[in-house]
Amino acid sequence: MAYFILRRALQSVLTVLGVITVTFFLVRLAGDPATLLLPVEATNEDIARLRTALGLDQPLIVQYLKFLANAATGDFGVSLRQRTPALDLVLERVPATLELALTSFVLGLLLAFGIGLLMRLSTSARLRTAIMWVALARQAIPVFSFGLILILIFSVWLRWLPSLGRGTIQHLILPALTLATYELALYLRLFNASLAVEQRQDYVRTAYSKGQGRTKVILAHMLPNALLPLVTIAGINLGLLLGGTVVTETVFSWPGVGRLIVQSVSQRDYPVIIAGVFIISLIFVVVNLLVDVLYGFLDPRVRLS
């Protein structure tokens, strides 16, 4: 088990290293930061002076190693617009993003669990088909369109919920619902499939032969076993959800890391972009690592593969 964790941790470190390496070289590919920083009327001497000051006159590999050394101490440079350390700007926004992502994650699981159970317990095939159709239709609507439709219904027409910003629990409902429902169709299908697998197991037949009712068998016997795959996939998808926050945050003006990155892109604020990409991929990788390790504990077969 220790070996398994160590190997996965090493992989994660390599991934984050890979991500910031790619971003670093992409930024250098985009052009000389010195010309971007200075006004148009700057002379060649000005540019040369700034290049020396920023260390841009050194070989690329030296610059890269310096960048890595600085990044290791949390120094991603200073925001070109706000003149504050880029990493601080990003870290300020992390709680908002985590709040949205975790709420959506839990809400998504609860919805899948509740609706999936309803589908299994109900005897109406028509109801089950209808639910599945709605979930599939939801999956075909992009995040930003769905968010806008929710705003239109609940903020503009019904005036029940605020359409943008962060603060109260009401602000959280629409963005969280937008993200939580995206994978619902997948979760429902998975939950149904694993319930169907459990249904064929011997212990279920034993329970029925003891004279237990359908509801009791499903709730007490099949459910605990069928939940594990659902939780695993949801855990794996927590990363994807993190990607989805980028768009959702923009739709609802949610002050998170994703929105900061998008805003920094339009302002060409490269240090903030790099720091933001670093933080999101760091969260992504840590989450994946935790899910893997947790699953290694729960299901020992995983460790061997």
Next chain:
Amino acid sequence: MRALRPSLAFALLLLLGIAVLVAIVPLLPGYDPYTQNLGASLLAPGDRSLDGRLYLLGTDTLGRDMLSRLSLAGRVSLFIGFFAVSVSLVVGVGLGLIAGFFRGWVESVIMGIADLQLSIPRVLLLIAVAAILGTGVFKLALLLGITSWVAYGRVARAMALSLREREFVLSAITQGATPFWNIRKHLLPNVLPQMLIVGSYELGQIIVLESALSYLGLGVQPPLPSWGLMVSEGQTYLELDPWLSVLPSIALFMLVAGVQITSQSFTAENDMSAEVVKAP
């Protein structure tokens, strides 16, 4: 589960609607996605402007005909989608077959890159790259293509692993066939049908990604329309003129749902044949 599978007919109907929008609408009289008419801005669908012209789906803030813009946006999205799918198919199949056929360090390197790419959210990767390299339809299509090869690569590699042990490949090797001849003549034709199925699924994904990037202002740039961009332009007027955002959303839904259901019906057939083989 069979009864739950959405019908293919419905999906084809949606796609037919999109086909009419992108292929027939530009042939209609009055097709004009660019000309601004400030005297006729923000007309509701079916309204007539002061000079008596009928706007079937209304106009946007600058008085441009919504129907024409939706049509052109569809063409842009479909172009980007098909172009990106072609690029990623070529890159993915190529790398996947090479990894699966040669094995060893070549496989480790290629699959390592694939794992690395999977460990970053794709939207984030695209935002970072688009931010730095700039945007434009062609660049966007290329970018989406290059970053989407992993799905094909993994499947192609898995298939190549089993194909390389088959007799027809082994016999070709003993008769002196070069690896690349084998990959081209024996492996490629065998994996291609499967790859096209992956491609049909990916088409929907790519179009969603493109529209999301355009929504964020990092994709298709004005004055060229894109459904995602139109949704974002309309968001400011959501209260009074909701159709500005709703119409492109409907178009996106029709295309994405149509593509997804159709591609699912391909995979469903495959799944069923797999089940038949497994059944005792």
